[in-house]
Amino acid sequence: xxxxxxxxxxxxxxxxxxxxxxxxxxxxxxxxxxxxxxxxxxxxxxxxxxxxxxxxxxxxxxxxxxxxxxxxxxxxxxxxxxxxxxxxxxxxxxxxxxxxxxxxxxxxxxxxxxxxxxxxxxxxxxxxxxxxxxxxxxxxxxxxxxxxxxxxxxxxxxxxxxxxxxxxxxxxxxxxxxxxxxxxxxxxxxxxxxxxxxxxxxxxxxxxxxxxxxxxxxxxxxxxxxxxxxxxx
Numbered sequence: 255x256x257x258x259x260x261x262x263x264x265x266x267x268x269x270x271x272x273x274x275x276x277x278x279x280x281x282x283x284x285x286x287x288x289x290x291x292x293x294x295x296x297x298x299x300x301x302x303x304x305x306x307x308x309x310x311x312x313x314x315x316x317x318x319x320x321x322x323x324x325x326x327x328x329x330x331x332x333x334x335x336x337x338x339x340x341x342x343x344x345x346x347x348x349x350x351x352x353x354x355x356x357x358x359x360x361x362x363x364x365x366x367x368x369x370x371x372x373x374x375x376x377x378x379x380x381x382x383x384x385x386x387x388x389x390x391x392x393x394x395x396x397x398x399x400x401x402x403x404x405x406x407x408x409x410x411x412x413x414x415x416x417x418x419x420x421x422x423x424x425x426x427x428x429x430x431x432x433x434x435x436x437x438x439x440x441x442x443x444x445x446x447x448x449x450x451x452x453x454x455x456x457x458x459x460x461x462x463x464x465x466x467x468x469x470x471x472x473x474x475x476x477x478x479x480x481x482x483x484x485x486x487x
Contacts, residue, residue: 272322272337272358272359272360273334273335273336273337273340273358273359273360273361273362273364274334274335274336274337274339274340274344274356274357274358274359275320275322275323275331275333275334275356275357275358275359275362276331276332276333276334276335276343276344276347276354276355276356276366276367277329277330277331277332277354277355277356277357278290278291278294278312278329278330278331278332278351278353278354279293279294279329279330279353280314280317280327280328280329280330281327281328282326282327282328283328284314284328286328287314287328287329287330288314290329290330291312291314291330294312294330294332295312297350297351297415300402300415300416300417301350301402301417302395302396302400302417302419303370303372303373303395303396304350304369304370304373304393304395304400304402305347305350305367305368305369305370306367306368306369306370306371307332307333307365307367308333308365308366308367309365310365311331311332311333311365311367312330312331312332313330313331314328314329314330314331315328315329315331316328317329320359320361320362321359321360321361322357322358322359322360323357323359332347332354332367333365333366333367334359334362334363334364334365334366335356335364335366335367336364336366339366340356340366343366343367343368344356346367346369346375347367349378349389349391349402350391350402351404351412351415352389352404352406352410352412353412369393370395372395372396373393373394373395373396373400374393374394374395375391375392375393376392376393376394376399376434377390377391377392377434378390378391378392379392379437379438379439381438381439381464381465383465384408385407385408385465385466385467385468386405386406386407386408386413386465386468387404387405387406387408387465388403388404388405388406388439388463388464388465388470389403389404389406390402390403390404390439390463391403392434395420396420397419397420397421398420398423398424398431398432399420399423399432399433399434399441400417400418400419400420401417401418401423401441402415402416402417402418403415403416403417403418403439403463403470405465405468405469405470407468413468413469414469414470416470420432423441423443423461424443425443425445429445429446429447429448430443430444430445430446431443431444431445435460438462439462439463439464440460440461440462440463441460441461442458442459442460443457443458443459443460443461443474444456444457444458445457445458445459447481455479455480455481455482456479456480456481457476457478457479457480457481458476458477458478458479459474459475459476459477460474460475460477461473461474462474462475
């Protein structure tokens with residue numbers, strides 16, 4: 255792709271910048287695009303602000319109106335990224351939904367999607383089985399660890415998605431700290447357990463996620479337990 259020169263001769267118009275459009279989905283009709291937009295908005299609500307879009311996005315556009323896109327479609331755009339931003343941004347977006355794709359275009363204002371200001375990427379884990387694929391995105395953000403899961407069939411069809419906030423991972427009362435385990439789709443929990451007396455116990459456990467019979471399953475497994483007796487017991 256060309257690089258847009260900031261300075262242009264007064265007598266000649268500047269060429270439009272080459273950018274990469276990030277596409278959520280769409281179809282042949284506006285109704286298809288509106289349905290796709292509705293699905294994006296529903297998913298975005300579960301992401302707790304982890305994905306930040308520029309003002310005016312997402313937006314529905316006719317592909318014929320964007321130079322470089324194949325005409326005949328109505329699509330939902332999440333933004334336009336520069337050459338330098340596009341590869342890493344597409345990788346990040348696919349961690350939210352693997353169906354997101356990129357198209358080189360001419361024109362458009364730079365408006366690349368980003369992680370929310372309070373979030374940082376911790377890990378991406380993918381587990382593949384004969385049934386399909388389970389993908390997890392771990393982010394540190396407001397309140398602690400967030401986990402976003404996608405469950406796909408072998409054909410790549412999204413079967414299920416799930417989002418877990420720090421409150422959901424840490425449990426009621428916030429007595430646990432959550433972190434990413436060394437491997438797999440596993441959240442490690444360290445929990446202090448009040449015993450109704452000055453003594454406080456400690457339990458280590460793991461939240462393990464897997465795909466079984468085309469559905470998402472989770473299981474908590476206690477890995478260690480230290481429950482000292484109260485005075486007088």
